[in-house]
Amino acid sequence: MAYQSLYLKYRPQRFADVVGQDHVCRTLRNALGQGKVAHAYLFCGPRGTGKTTTARLLAKALCCTSSPGPTQEPCNECPSCIGIREGTLLDVVELDAASNRGIDEVRNLREIIGYQPTWARYKILIVDEVHQMTKEAFNALLKTLEEPPEHAFFILATTDPQKVPVTILSRCQRFDFRRVSMPEAVALLRRMSDAEGFSAEEAALAAIARLSDGCVRDAITTLDQVAAYTDGQVSVAAVNEVVGGAGFDLLFELSDILARGAAAEVFPFVEHLVAEGKSCVQVMEELMRHMRNVLVARLGAASETGLEADAATVKRYVDQAKGFTEGRLAGAIGRVAQALDEMRWNGQHRIVTEIALVEIAGGFLGESNAPEKPAARPERPRPAARKPAPAKAASVPAVVGATGRSPAAEPDAFDLRPPAPEPPTVEPPAADSPEEPHGSATPEWQRAVIAIVQQRARLSPALTESTASVVGDELVVSVPKSFHRDVFRGALDDPDQAAEILRIVADIYGSALRVVCEVGEPGSGGRKGDRQVARSGDARQSPVDLVLSMFDGAAILDG
Numbered sequence: 001m002a003y004q005s006l007y008l009k010y011r012p013q014r015f016a017d018v019v020g021q022d023h024v025c026r027t028l029r030n031a032l033g034q035g036k037v038a039h040a041y042l043f044c045g046p047r048g049t050g051k052t053t054t055a056r057l058l059a060k061a062l063c064c065t066s067s068p069g070p071t072q073e074p075c076n077e078c079p080s081c082i083g084i085r086e087g088t089l090l091d092v093v094e095l096d097a098a099s100n101r102g103i104d105e106v107r108n109l110r111e112i113i114g115y116q117p118t119w120a121r122y123k124i125l126i127v128d129e130v131h132q133m134t135k136e137a138f139n140a141l142l143k144t145l146e147e148p149p150e151h152a153f154f155i156l157a158t159t160d161p162q163k164v165p166v167t168i169l170s171r172c173q174r175f176d177f178r179r180v181s182m183p184e185a186v187a188l189l190r191r192m193s194d195a196e197g198f199s200a201e202e203a204a205l206a207a208i209a210r211l212s213d214g215c216v217r218d219a220i221t222t223l224d225q226v227a228a229y230t231d232g233q234v235s236v237a238a239v240n241e242v243v244g245g246a247g248f249d250l251l252f253e254l255s256d257i258l259a260r261g262a263a264a265e266v267f268p269f270v271e272h273l274v275a276e277g278k279s280c281v282q283v284m285e286e287l288m289r290h291m292r293n294v295l296v297a298r299l300g301a302a303s304e305t306g307l308e309a310d311a312a313t314v315k316r317y318v319d320q321a322k323g324f325t326e327g328r329l330a331g332a333i334g335r336v337a338q339a340l341d342e343m344r345w346n347g348q349h350r351i352v353t354e355i356a357l358v359e360i361a362g363g364f365l366g367e368s369n370a371p372e373k374p375a376a377r378p379e380r381p382r383p384a385a386r387k388p389a390p391a392k393a394a395s396v397p398a399v400v401g402a403t404g405r406s407p408a409a410e411p412d413a414f415d416l417r418p419p420a421p422e423p424p425t426v427e428p429p430a431a432d433s434p435e436e437p438h439g440s441a442t443p444e445w446q447r448a449v450i451a452i453v454q455q456r457a458r459l460s461p462a463l464t465e466s467t468a469s470v471v472g473d474e475l476v477v478s479v480p481k482s483f484h485r486d487v488f489r490g491a492l493d494d495p496d497q498a499a500e501i502l503r504i505v506a507d508i509y510g511s512a513l514r515v516v517c518e519v520g521e522p523g524s525g526g527r528k529g530d531r532q533v534a535r536s537g538d539a540r541q542s543p544v545d546l547v548l549s550m551f552d553g554a555a556i557l558d559g
């Protein structure tokens with residue numbers, strides 16, 4: 001039997017199974033019980049929180065043939081319930097306003113809705129991503145909403161209610177779906193793990209819940225990926241490996257470096273993180289939460305519920321808090337937040353991270369960041385023992401500093417990694433090399449990755465070491481590991497995200513390309529690939545110029 005992703009397999013089939021949306025489900029069930037269901041609902045809220053799921057549940061409850069009229073909980077066994085679940089009941093129409101098909105059909109909306117239901121009790125129209133409808137389609141919808149036929153119900157769903165015209169809003173009863181809380185998400189993941197026979201650490205499920213930030217679909221998908229990757233052994237280490245986060249132990253280690261003021265240890269530490277494929281953004285986000293917990297402990301307010309941690313971990317926070325003053329912790333949290341902010345427009349994530357950590361460790365917070373200050377421009381570390389990492393030289397964050405660096409223009413301090421074994425200039429030209437299987441992190445692709453990650457920070461780990469090359473009308477993106485591929489393909493399968501990614505790619509590459517993703521050796525295209533695809537000038541562009549051309553401004557690197 002084909003593998004069915006967990007989030008589809010466990011789509012709630014009863015109102016009682018919908019997690020964290022009691023305010024919506026209770027009201028709907030009451031309305032169903034009292035026969036006071038409105039003709040039009042608008043379900044708003046973050047992605048993956050249950051809008052489409054609840055819309056289908058409402059449709060089932062309205063049409064369920066096990067009872068003489070609408071029921072408070074669908075039976076899931078009658079032909080109507082089964083038809084809705086399988087999408088075969090013609091009287092319940094689901095449109096995706098984001099796709100063309102949706103828009104065309106909304107134009108014929110009055111036709112769809114106007115006729116009596118052929119089989120079911122009612123005619124029900126579910127419109128997903130309704131904010132993406134064209135003006136024409138909105139007008140058609142509005143006309144129908146003004147005088148809905150007795151047999152018709154509308155359920156509109158959107159992640160972006162601001163973009164829905166007021167004329168539509170004012171005709172709908174609105175429900176706001178909320179992000180699901182940590183404990184709710186953990187409990188759901190636990191039920192699923194048990195049902196699937198995974199062996200899951202509680203801390204691993206908590207880590208997944210924390211990372212998904214209230215989006216149930218993301219939480220389930222991450223569980224699915226980790227379980228697939230580890231054959232059902234869901235551990236904290238596996239979660240961190242799959243999502244690119246640092247993990248508890250590393251966070252304690254890092255804040256220990258900061259507490260001891262060991263600024264010089266920051267570089268090997270970050271080197272290690274990057275070598276392990278962790279994302280600087282993700283690590284800094286986790287560090288911020290970690291430091292917050294240390295601060296809570298420092299203030300004597302640590303508890304298992306307050307810190308969402310077990311007793312042993314709470315004790316670790318309390319111990320670590322002894323190494324800091326409140327002031328230093330507050331300053332550190334502020335500095336990490338500032339670095340995260342900076343990373344949204346400055347693609348040199350590694351350097352931004354290192355500088356912030358050095359400033360925190362060295363106690364330089366509050367001093368000016370003027371370039372002549374040694375603190376703001378840490379010297380290149382000289383860990384003679386560290387071996388150069390040529391493969392990494394093609395990865396995206398590194399490439400900004402390594403692809404075409406122009407020795408004259410670039411201050412040495414910008415390349416914090418050990419020098420590449422051979423400078424690109426002395427390599428023989430490889431433009432006619434017949435195969436270049438994995439493309440490379442060209443300046444275009446670097447820019448594309450930065451733009452994509454700005455929109456979708458979650459893709460950062462997956463794309464950190466990606467490379468890309470244009471083959472015909474396709475942009476073939478290579479990532480080092482299969483779970484990176486799955487994460488990126490997941491984004492490409494999501495209409496919203498795919499539209500964003502394709503737009504970014506079209507903007508940067510100057511033509512509409514299909515984007516495909518495959519697993520390949522990281523950076524195997526490397527510098528050779530650059531030469532092959534780069535236009536004249538690009539390959540020699542210094543990282544400084546590159547960044548300046550991306551973000552018009554001269555002060556970025558000095559600021």
Ligand SMILES: Nc1ncnc2c1ncn2[C@@H]1O[C@H](COP(=O)(O)OP(=O)(O)OP(=O)(O)O)[C@@H](O)[C@H]1O
Nearest residue numbers: 007010011018019047048049050051052053216217
């Ligand atoms: N509140 C929830 N309780 C239980 N499972 C949920 C919940 N929300 C989402 N899920 C899970 O996530 C999957 C996707 O949910 P759904 O399609 O309803 O989200 P959505 O809010 O419509 O998202 P989008 O805005 O991306 O369309 C479901 O199949 C289900 O497995």
Ligand SMILES: [Mg+2]
Nearest residue numbers: 051052128157
């Ligand atoms: Mg939906």
Ligand SMILES: [Zn+2]
Nearest residue numbers: 064075078081
């Ligand atoms: Zn039924």
